Amino acid sequence: MSTDTSVSLPSYEEDQGSKLTQKAKEAPFIPVGTAGFAAIVAYGLYKLKSRGNTKMSIHLIHMRVAAQGFVVGAMTVGIGYSIYREF
Known part of the structure; x- marks a missing residue:
């Protein structure tokens, strides 16, 4: 009694690089963000040494807000671009 449980895989195998490039083509503003x-x-890390009299927490809050703002802006532009492309 033979128990052959091998599963045949598709003839192609996607690596992580090709998946990443495919996703980047679908939504180009995600890699930009x-x-x-x-x-x-x-x-922010580079300017951490020369922050002057600014407290560390204030500096980190400013960098967090700037980074989040950039990502939200990139997402907004990406959504606008996809809406424009569909219509």
């Missing part, structure tokens, strides 16, 4: 978020966080 992510890159902008990372850039603002990097800038």
Whole structure:
């Protein structure tokens, strides 16, 4: 009695890179928002040394608001773009 439980997989296999590029083509402003978020966080960390008399918590709040604002702006532009593209 043989128990062959092998499952045949599709002839193609998608790697993570091709999935990422496919998603980026579907929604192009998501990578833009992510890159902008990372850039603002990097800038905030760079300016952390020269913040002057500003408290650490205030500096972090300003950087968080800037990063969130950029992401929300990118999402809004992306939604507007997709609406424009459909109609």
